[in-house]
Amino acid sequence: MNGQERYEEFDEEDAQKDKFLTFSLGNELYGIEIRHVTEIIGIQGITEIPELPEHIRGIINLRGKIVPVMDVRLRFKKPFREYNDRTCIVVVDIQDISVGLIVDSVSEVLSIPAKEIVSPPDAGGGVNRYIQGIGKSGAIVILLLDCDRLLNENDIERLAHT
Numbered sequence: 001m002n003g004q005e006r007y008e009e010f011d012e013e014d015a016q017k018d019k020f021l022t023f024s025l026g027n028e029l030y031g032i033e034i035r036h037v038t039e040i041i042g043i044q045g046i047t048e049i050p051e052l053p054e055h056i057r058g059i060i061n062l063r064g065k066i067v068p069v070m071d072v073r074l075r076f077k078k079p080f081r082e083y084n085d086r087t088c089i090v091v092v093d094i095q096d097i098s099v100g101l102i103v104d105s106v107s108e109v110l111s112i113p114a115k116e117i118v119s120p121p122d123a124g125g126g127v128n129r130y131i132q133g134i135g136k137s138g139a140i141v142i143l144l145l146d147c148d149r150l151l152n153e154n155d156i157e158r159l160a161h162t
Contacts, residue, residue, distance in 0.1 A: 018113050020135065022142055023090065023103040025073050026081075030103075031110065031135055031142040036092040040106055043087040060089070060100060067091060069100035075150065076130070094147050101150070110137050117144065 020031035021040075041062070046069055048058040055074035059066050069089060073081060086105040091098055112135040120131040120143075132146035 018111050019109055020112055020142065020144060021090065021109050022107040023088070024105050024107060025076065025078060025103060029107065029140060029142045030072075031112065031144045032090065032092065032101075032147060033144075034109060036094065036147045038091045038093060038098065041089050041091065041100075042085075043083045043089060043102065057102065062091065062098075062100075065098065067098050067100050069102055070150070071102045072150075073102075073104070092147060094151050097151070099151065110135075110142070112137055112142065112144075 016033075016035045019034040021034050021037050022029055022031045024030070044060055046058040046060055049056075052058070052068075055070050055072075057069050057071050057074075059068050061067075071080070073079070081104065083102070087102065088106045089100040089102055090106065091100050093099075116136045117133040118136075120128050120134055122128070130145055130149050131143050132149075133144045135142040135144050
């Protein structure tokens with residue numbers, strides 16, 4: 001690796017530092033580190049696969065690549081909501097697996113400096129296990145997701161073989 005390549009790599013990482021793609025589930029605003037996001041697409045036909053957990057809705061064909069999709073609402077034990085024209089699939093890479101996250105709507109990319117992020121309260125399990133921190137942007141509070149915890153070991157094993 002020459003000096004120029006190293007500079008470009010550092011520059012790209014630096015450009016993504018403290019950047020979060022924000023999206024909504026109901027009235028809550030969530031954020032996911034932009035470095036995990038590969039693309040955002042509209043909702044499309046999902047092929048159901050038998051015997052997957054309820055929150056794994058099935059698979060989509062994304063330009064010839066089969067991508068499993070997870071309804072984040074169901075993952076967080078929220079009631080299912082019919083998909084509409086605001087519903088999006090945020091395609092992320094989690095532990096070398098591309099996964100589509102179905103969200104109510106995508107908001108924007110926000111810069112949230114580390115000093116504006118606090119640890120989530122310890123409520124002993126539940127949804128908080130998916131939250132890596134709570135970010136503040138002005139008066140807005142954003143629940144920042146821990147991508148690696150969205151899928152558990154069983155999910156990863158199942159999805160690796162779909």
